[in-house]
Amino acid sequence: MNMDLKQLYQEIILDHNKNPRNFKELDHATHHAEGYNPMCGDHYEVYLEVEAGRITDVGFKGAGCAISKSSASLMTSCLKGATIEEAKEMFQNFHRLLTEDMEPGELPGKLCKVEVLQGVKSFPTRIKCATLIWHTMNSALEGKEEVTTEG
């Protein structure tokens, strides 16, 4: 297997795909959104419980490829305990990490361990797989119910 591929499907990603963390609906979610990638059928729902500006619990459900699912699992692991501002900052940073010529160290503010997904950058057609869940989370925080990767 070549290096790019090893980087893309590294162990931590495969582990999060196989055993996704926070793979659950929340009964008392204050925020919820649905994310859909019509190009490949990836489909997720994100649930957030926000108290006094802080994310106290987070869960997701749905189905998709290993990249989208592990990204979702990694994201939820990072968001627990974060403030809404921190969550949005992480979203911006994650997005920039995959779409701009940036190294993790160059990004301002908080970026959780989702940087293991940086390898996706070598696979332009797969970037949306990794960012779908973050867009969905962001929409939930902004009170939008639905988001798609197209349009």
Added chain:
Amino acid sequence: MRAEASITGQAPPALDPYKIRADFPILHQEINGHPLVYLDNAATTQKPAVVIDRVQQYYQLENSNIHRGVHTLSNRATDAYEGAREKVRAFINAQKTSEIIFVRGATEGINLLAHSFGEQYVKKGDEILISAMEHHSNIVPWQLLCERSGSRLRVIPMTLLGELDLEKYKRMLTSRTKLVALAHVSNALGTVNPVKEMIDLAHKKNIPVLLDGAQAAPHGPIDVQALGCDFYTFSGHKMYAPTGVGVLYGRRDLLVTLPPYQGGGDMIRSVTFGKTIYNDLPYKLEAGTPNIVGVIGLGAAIDYLEGIGMSPIAAHEQSLLEYANKKLLELEGLTIIGRAAKKAAVISFLLKDIHPHDVGTILDQQGIALRTGHHCAQPVMDFFKIPSTSRASFALYNTKEEIDNLIAGLKKIDEVFK
């Protein structure tokens, strides 16, 4: 598709894919450090050098607008363009060249018909019949027509094998049915539908039939008169011709009754601000400067295919299908979606619970190109309760060796996800 081999009882001359590969420049390259294995032919096929050269020759020696100039170049372009129409006529055995309408592709062929046939024949309360295995191109234009006209779209169901339920189909043909629009071959499942039988059943009730031949025309002999279909449409780019060109065939007695699809140049005889008189067929349905070079390229592709023979092509692809089926099913945890008795060389499959996009990415890193996703047939995916599949689709230049590469590639994926 008509399998001539079985009709005559003689096997067609065998085709040597290695010889054929020499005709396709694009195949001789490495992708991600591996020789290219191109198995996405149902999406689009590669182009032989004769087609590429024909396109270049047109721009270097013939480029001009057609049907209007008195100068030599315009005559050359017109002759080449109309010559291609005759090639298409012969290729599908239509009766007249005026029954061959050039369009952008099968999608436009269907949209043209939904518009013009719809305007003429489909009223409130009428029904259009399609099948459960249609490509979005043969669903959405009819949905749009139904919205415009107040008519209703009905769907012939299929079985879990991916075959249409003919008993239910018979009962759905009623006095309200104005058209049956049906895939000749399913792009997502590979099913070859029993179109001759289905056309006969519709004709018993005087219902015309459109066949979407996008996945059929490149892979075996087509005879629209023997099939008896009223309309047939296909795309050039799926049959080794350039993109942006396709064909809508229609029976002349039906085509003459249709109003124009688009207005513009070439489709008129005379224009005043008071009234426009339309041109004869086929020009009435070809508004504006067409894709001249695309049509000429399609003519070159047809010459190329007929030089090999559609029956040997069909036989070669059937042998690839059989081999791939056997090899794929030897892999643990591999499921084939679409197991109809009669199939074209298209195989949709799932490998364990590994998502097709991961399959596609890892195969691409080994130089193997196949399609992953819903194949523009979301209702088919919904029917099988899956979001997507991986699809290997074969063409005349594919080899058994390439299928072995695919199998080796799939085994590597299994290792990654272990």
